[in-house]
Amino acid sequence: MFKYKNDSFNRCTSSTLTVTTTASNNSATVTATGGQAPYTYLWSNGGTTATINNLAEGTFNVTVTDAAGCAKTGSVVVSNSSVTVTDIDGNVYQTVVIGTQTWTQTNLNVSKYRNGDTIPQVTNQSTWANLTTGAWCYYQNNTANGATYGKLYNWYAVNDPRGLAPAGYHIPSDAERITLTTFLGGESIAGGKMKSTTGWNSPNTAATNSSGFTGLPGGCRNDYGSFYFIGETGYWWSSSEDDATNAWNWGMSCNTGGVGGGAIIKKAVSQSVASRINVFFFSYLTKTVIKLFYFRKSFIILEDFLGNLIDILIFMKFQSKC
Structure with missing residues (x-):
């Protein structure tokens, strides 16, 4: 036969x-x-x-x-023309199309809510640790860091109903981040495609920035007001809450090519932010501007599982401080 x-x-x-x-x-x-x-x-x-x-x-x-x-x-x-978005302070953000989404190539650097109200800059460590309202800071309170990495915002600023993102934009959910990393091949390899090839500490594993996302390691400020990991890790807020105490964030490390994330305490922690355009059903272009990450473990292939486990362990080290 x-x-x-x-x-x-x-x-x-x-x-x-x-x-x-x-x-x-x-x-x-x-x-x-x-x-x-x-x-x-x-x-x-x-x-x-x-x-x-x-x-x-x-x-x-x-x-x-x-x-x-x-x-x-x-x-x-x-699109036939360069797509940019301008915030209420007049900062202009270049964007890049990745799949059906458009993302900013720099982090948010605004000092006002969308309605014009000022977002307080808080430098004092103990004041920061006791915040229950929106605020921002520069890493180590150094304005020079803002030129490269943008401002660091606490959860209260991200979640404020007055709006942190430019008009017509919003802070994307974790589900919207998953669309991005899935398009880039999954969490185990998406980080390398999203990281800038400069601005990271060595070895900047697998960084190609082939997506044009241009993620940078702006570090974070924890709920005690201390700063950690500039040059080593980039963290980004999502708009997704896990529970009354925690919200989802995501990040990338100089030591891995993956993306990792999880729920982190809302209180006083500060991280990078961008924004995503509001989506209309008949729009041909989904303009996404916030830079986020989430990490899902894969058990299908042993190699993927081991690689993801390493990323998780490294990210857990970072999360213990921010």
């Missing part, structure tokens, strides 16, 4: 090929990793290079095929 065996299907089922797409103005780029190089590219407009230029606005699909014949697809939304 003849029995057909689809070797190509079996081989490609376990392929490690992944693709990441980004857009800038009127161009789109796909980055392929894993699988077997070299790669070939086929865009929905007929383009056959990793980057295609002079595009009209719209959604572009791409298929990447590796030397083993395995293929993965991706899509990206392209």
